[in-house]
Amino acid sequence: MSRPSSKSPDTMALAAATEAACGALLTQLSVDSRLPGVVAAAFAPAGIAWEGRRGDTFGQYRIGSLTKTFTAVAVLQLRELGRVDLADAIADHVADSPYPRVTLRELLAHCSGMTAEPAGPWWERSPGVGWDHLKHASHTQVEIFRRGQRYHYSNLGFALLGELVARQRNMSWYDAVRLHVLAPLGLDQTTYHPSADAANGTSRDPRTTRLVGEPAFDSVAMAPAGQLWSTPADLARWGSFLVSGDDAVLP
Structure with missing residues (x-):
């Protein structure tokens, strides 16, 4: 149809x-x-x-890494408020962060030299862990190339940016996004948890081709990298904002 x-x-x-x-x-x-x-x-x-x-x-779908665009706008709002500069090291604002010398600009641009994923089980398919667990596990990881040298996608990097947003706003990452990004744009169908009419996640077993259910885990500390659920209508409004802007969100 x-x-x-x-x-x-x-x-x-x-x-x-x-x-x-x-x-x-x-x-x-x-x-x-x-x-x-x-x-x-x-x-x-x-x-x-x-x-x-x-x-x-269905009405609502998990939007995965599109979540990162909401996290990025939340960081840019902090820049506009004068609370951070994109040249700042993450440790200037999140003192206990792994990869302390990486800048906010490098995190946003995926050129931090960080690993793509945190240590441990695949975070999208397992129960989430809190910041304390994530930071301790990540402190054992090393840079895979010199920061700023080249592009390398990092989910972990956006977990660090989400923690930055939470600390600067003195509330959870999602509350900051909801109050300062979603609400001004009227994106009331974009949520942290799935709604009653949300799609049930599935994947296809490559051996049997059968569909396998995928539980909707709470990503907790990794949520800023991929937790949100949304609708086509809300994402269209979001895309229009990214193209045209809105002074209510970013002057």
Whole structure:
């Protein structure tokens, strides 16, 4: 099913050929990737222009690493408030941080030289750990290249940035994001925990091709790297903010 979204009061229409092409791409993605369900939306400054669904779809989905963009905006808000500078070392504000010399800019740009993941079990598929556990485990890890030398994606780096946000705001990372990012933009369907109509996560066993359930763990200290749940409508509004800005969030 392909249709203009009914969730936004300021929708706009795509040309029929463009809408058909979007629908065909979504169908092909669903078939090629053997997805049990998929939803996509296209947006423009005026609002959602197209939304398509295939298979079993739900209202809310875990957005994984898109969470990092919310964490990044929360850090940039602190910069605008004069509380931090992007050239600051993380240890200037989080004294007990592993990788203390890494700068906020390097963390945001994924060029910190840090490992991609924290030590221990895969954090997205196991119960989360708190900051104290994460920092002690990470202190044993080493830089994999000199910081600033090149790009290397790091989930762990955004856990450090989330702790920075929490300490500067004197509240949890999520409360800071909710109050200072989500609320001003009206993103009330973007949450820390899944809603009642959220999708149940699955993966496909490569040996049997059967779908396997994926529990929705609380990532705790790693939450700033990938915890949030959201909807296509909220993500379209978020994308519009990232493109066009909003003085209520970042002047």
